Amino acid sequence: MWSANVTQSEELTISSITASTLAKEFGTPAFIMDQADFYNRAQAWDIALKSAFGAHAGQVYYAAKAFICVEVARWIKDIGIGIDVCTGGELAVALAGGIDPAKIEVHGNNKSVAEIEKAVSAGVGTIVIDSLFEIERVAQAAKKFNVIQGVLLRLTPGIEAHTHESIATAHEDVKFGFSIASGSAWKAIEATRGHSSIQLRGFHAHIGSQILDTNSFDVSAERLIGLLARYRDTYNEELPELDLGGGYGIAYLPGDEALSPTTAMNALAAAVQQNCTHHGLAHPRISIEPGRAIVGPTMFTLYEVGTVKDVTLENGSNRRYISIDGGMSDNIRPALYSAEYTAILANRTSDAPTLSSRLVGKHCETGDIVIRDIELAGDISPGDLLATPATGAYGRSMASNYNHMPRPPVIAVKDGKARVILRRETEADLLGLDI
Ligand code: LLP
Helix, strand or coil, X not given: CCCCCXXXXXXXXXXXXXXXXXXXXXXXXXXXXXXXXXXXXXHHHHHHHHHHHHHHEEEEEEEHHHCCCHXXXXXXXXXXXXXXXXXHHHHHHHHHCCCCHHHEEECCCCCCHHHHHHHHHHCCCEEEECCHHHHHHHHHHHHHCCCCEEEEEEEECCCCCCCCHHHECCCCCCCCCEECCCCHHHHHHHHHHCCCCEEEEEXXXXXXXXXXXXXXXXXHHHHHHHHHHHHHHHHCCCCCEEECCCCECCCCCCCCCCCCHHHHHHHHHHHHHHHHHHHCCCCCEEEXXXXXXXXXXXXXXXXXXXEEEEEECCCCCEEEEEEECCCCCCCCHHHHHCCCCCCEECCCCCCCCEEEEXXXXXXXXXXXXXXXXXXXXXXCCCCCEEEEECCCCCCHHHCCCHHHCCCCCEEEEECCEEEEEECCCCHHHHHCCCC
């Protein structure tokens, strides 16, 4: 839940800097990021992939959508893993951070021709193709720039992953990829083989997000390998690569258990090996795309309390509403996915008895709730600081300017030093868009 260098004694402290020091220097709300923890998590996935798959390990592609800025792209380059981008904007950040284009993989179910041309001309290693139209578009772009573009086909293996409906991506009724069961995957294979400017290297599947068991990944591997076997049987040649996506779940609440890189990769390696043996196939290179599992636990959000209000409920009980200076503009996940978070008092400790509380934001919406039900100290009052852990993934990256709220900064902390890596938006930034 909390990143490795966070401790809680008198105050919440990260790498020996207290929450109140951070609030004073950088303001609130702010995303506070543990840089060493980010490195460790990214490296842990890389090590787990390599030790589980050995010579058959492909690439860890960090899923930029979880959170990216140019400084984090530089870290990715430094760590040496790859990156998955799904828009021209994410591609621009990855390139600005100096990531080797060969280690960039481009996703998206509706990449524009301009985005495809930008990717191909930048020399990206892989484009993951999502529709028949795109096969033509990528082939054209590759011809135009006189290259042979490596591609994977995104497939839907027909899996109901155990997660929230809006973040499950591999059942049949989704906008992504080509269905294996309906035969559209095979049509895509045939269409791809018709172009000499693209080279089909294998298949991709991403089954969903915040998945905590390994079973669905095993089924995905089984179905993709089944198709590799059919490909071999038909064309008498083997495709060398599978990308089995991201989706590995993390802990948000006390008592939650994350899926560890070692557990996840060892389970996947066993499933891949078993299915390859079953079909008599050579072991393909295996890549993965974790986003949340790398960046999620590395950040917490620091808020300041502005008001406290008691409301009597229909059953006569009391609910305390604690309003903080952010809300659904910096964390939309509770409203979108009923995601649950916890929070702690960050600037001091309290022995006051707890009260049944609701942590809410400052937006003009009843649904602007960060935490629906939480026991918090009864003496929390304006000026206190609260911190919500595990907001690194899909927090700042899904932040909005709703109600003309400037988006919060990201502050990286390392070895007792804190610095801005993504600055706070200002009202001037927002007004700058007006004509
Ligand atoms: N690869 C592909 C092709 C993806 O679509 C995604 C996420 C990932 C990798 C990374 O998944 P992760 O390891 O981070 O779970 N906004 C939602 C999550 C949407 C994920 C979309 N795709 C949330 O806040 O839960």
